[in-house]
Amino acid sequence: MAWFKRNKEGITTSTSEKKETPEGLWYKCPKCKVITAVEDHQANLWVCANCNYHEKINAKEYFKILFDNGEFTELDPNMRSVDPLNFVDTKKYSDRLAEAIKKVKVNEAVTTGVGKLNGRDIVIAAMNFNFIGGSMGSVVGEKIARAMKYGIEHRVPVMTISKSGGARMMEAAYSLMQMAKTAAMIARMREAGIPYISLLTDPTTGGVTASFAMLGDINIAEPGALIGFAGPRVVKETIGKDLPEGFQTSEFLLEHGFIDFIVERKNIREKVDFFLQCVM
Structure with missing residues (x-):
């Protein structure tokens, strides 16, 4: 009858030497669900090696990819948004700004910098999506406008990397x-003969799409990016019809002439350099 009784000897397991799996070692692709080591995922420029899904990355990562040796001088690093309307939704806008700065460790939804790409000077303005959804407020517009002004004054090409939920409602x-403001600066760049490249990434929507993101001398996009003014759900409800398959993806926009070509992240440097060689 020993099997009816619990034998306390030999069944206790010590947890003092149990090894916990450290966080941040593995990456699970949100598209194909394949798990890979974070180190390998980063080495592949944050692109899934199995399905080619381009993970969202911020200015810091794009600058490492595009600038020679990742070296650049940041423009207007200390500019921060204020709360001119004392806006309150679920929380104060000023509190939301403070939380975003602390969490993301950048001062705004866009970072601008000047450096070299294959030995050629270039100004890049890249958006940080996890800073209030990459929304465009007054400081975002001002920093982009100043980056373009720098390009005009120093005869340097300008590139923007868009990833945004649109205008900042607060x-x-x-x-x-x-x-x-940004559209006017692009017109000034054209008058001055300064090349302007726009890279659209996932997602690029709202007022950003309706302004500087679609006004490049050349408009390029990463694979599978959602690009549009209003989201698919809003469009469907407005027109009362089903949308075509792949609607508002970069592939759909390429087919209908809204962008010039699609480029994988690993080829961005090569493509931008080739374009600049052709126009400068």
Whole structure:
């Protein structure tokens, strides 16, 4: 009858030497669900080696990819948004800004810098999506406009990397004015003969799409990026019809002439350098 009784000897397991799996060692692709080592994923430029899904990355990562040796000088690093309307939704806008700065460790939803790409000077403005959804407020528009002004004054090509949910609602008309501001600076660059490259990544929507993101001398996109003004759900509800398969993906936009070509992240440097060789 020993099997009815619990034998306390030999069944206790010590947990003092149990090894916990450290966090951050593995990456699970949100598209194909394949798990890979984070180190390998980063070495592949944050692109899934199994399905080619391009993971969202911020300015810091793009600058490592594009600038020679990852070296650059940041422009206007200390500019921060304020709360001109004392906006309150679920929380104060000023509190949300403070939380984003602390969490993301950048001061705004865009980082601008000047450096070299294959030995050629270039200004790059790249958006940080995890800073309030990469939304465009007054400081985002001002930093991009100043980056373009720098390009004009120093005769340096300008590149923007868009990843945004659109205009920042907490700043109302202040944010919408940035669409006109950035578009006006692009017109000035064209008059001065300064090349402007726009790279659209996942997602690029709203007022960013309706302004500087689609006004490049050449508009390129990463594979599978969602690009549009309003989201697919809003469009479907507005027109009351089903949308075509792949609607608002970069592949759909390429087929319909909205962008010039699609480029994988590993080939961005080569493609941008080739374009600049052709125009400068």
